[in-house]
Amino acid sequence: MAMESFKHLWLGRDYGLIQGTPGPTAPHAHYAYQLMFSQGGPITASLDGRVTTAHHLFIPSRMPHAILHTDCEVVTVFAEPSAFDLAPLQAALADSELSLEALDCTLRQLPRRALEDARVERALLALDQQLSGKVSAHALAQAAHVSLSQLERLFAIQLGLPVRRLVLWRRLRVALGLALGGSTLTEAAHGAGFADSAHFSRTMKQLFGVTAGASLRNLQLTPLLP
Structure with a gap:
C-alpha cells in the first residue's frame, strides 16, 4: 500500500502499524493480513478486482488489491499469518482503541500461533x-x-x-x-x-x-x- 503520505510506522517482528493518509497504489499482493481503520471518510479499494468503499477493510493474505482513494487519516495493521490466527486477531482489533499505542498493546497480548512442526x-x-x-x-x-x-x-x-x-x-x-x-x-x-x-x-x-x-x-x- 502507498506509504508516501504516512507519518508514523511502528515495526515489530511479526506486525507493523502505520498511521497517516495513504495515497493510491498499483495493484499488489503481500503475505500479511492487512486491516485498515478510518475514523473519518471511507476508504475505497479494489479487492481482488472488486471495488469496495468502507471505513474498515480487511485484506486477506496474498489477495491482490489496490488502494484507490481516501482523503483522511487511516490506521493500518499488518500482521504475519505465520504468527497470528485470523479469528482472534480480527476480534481483538475490533475491540481495540484505534491508536498506535493501544493497537500495539493489543497485538503484544495476543497469543502467537504455534508451528505444528x-x-x-x-x-x-x-x-x-x-x-x-x-x-x-x-x-x-x-x-x-x-x-x-x-x-x-x-x-x-x-x-x-x-x-x-x-x-x-x-x-x-x-x-x-x-x-x-x-x-x-x-x-x-x-x-x-x-x-x-x-x-x-x-x-x-x-x-x-x-x-x-x-x-x-x-x-x-x-x-x-x-
Missing part, C-alpha cells in the same frame, strides 16, 4: 541467518532434516507460502528496517540480500504497490522491541 521452525531459523546473502532452499531443507520437496510442502501447508516467496517477504522486512534506520537504499538492499536497490524497489512495488523511494518518504520509524 519443529522442522519448519528449524528452516525459518536458518532462513533468517542467511538473509544478508544468498538463501539456499537446499540448505534450509538440510537444516530442517527434510528433502526439498518435503520442505516446500511444509511451507505451503503451515505458512501458506512457497520458500522463495517467504524469502522475498523476509528480505523486504529487513531492507525496510535498514532503510528507515538511516541506510541508503543501496545499503539496505545489500544488507537484506537483494542484488541492488532496483531489486529492492521492484519487490517493494510488487508487494506493496509503490516503489521503495516513494514508500519511505516522510516516514518516522519506531522499532518495537520484542
Whole structure:
C-alpha cells in the first residue's frame, strides 16, 4: 500500500502499524493480513478486482488489491499469518482503541500461533541467518532434516507460502528496517540480500504497490522491541 503520505510506522517482528493518509497504489499482493481503520471518510479499494468503499477493510493474505482513494487519516495493521490466527486477531482489533499505542498493546497480548512442526521452525531459523546473502532452499531443507520437496510442502501447508516467496517477504522486512534506520537504499538492499536497490524497489512495488523511494518518504520509524 502507498506509504508516501504516512507519518508514523511502528515495526515489530511479526506486525507493523502505520498511521497517516495513504495515497493510491498499483495493484499488489503481500503475505500479511492487512486491516485498515478510518475514523473519518471511507476508504475505497479494489479487492481482488472488486471495488469496495468502507471505513474498515480487511485484506486477506496474498489477495491482490489496490488502494484507490481516501482523503483522511487511516490506521493500518499488518500482521504475519505465520504468527497470528485470523479469528482472534480480527476480534481483538475490533475491540481495540484505534491508536498506535493501544493497537500495539493489543497485538503484544495476543497469543502467537504455534508451528505444528519443529522442522519448519528449524528452516525459518536458518532462513533468517542467511538473509544478508544468498538463501539456499537446499540448505534450509538440510537444516530442517527434510528433502526439498518435503520442505516446500511444509511451507505451503503451515505458512501458506512457497520458500522463495517467504524469502522475498523476509528480505523486504529487513531492507525496510535498514532503510528507515538511516541506510541508503543501496545499503539496505545489500544488507537484506537483494542484488541492488532496483531489486529492492521492484519487490517493494510488487508487494506493496509503490516503489521503495516513494514508500519511505516522510516516514518516522519506531522499532518495537520484542
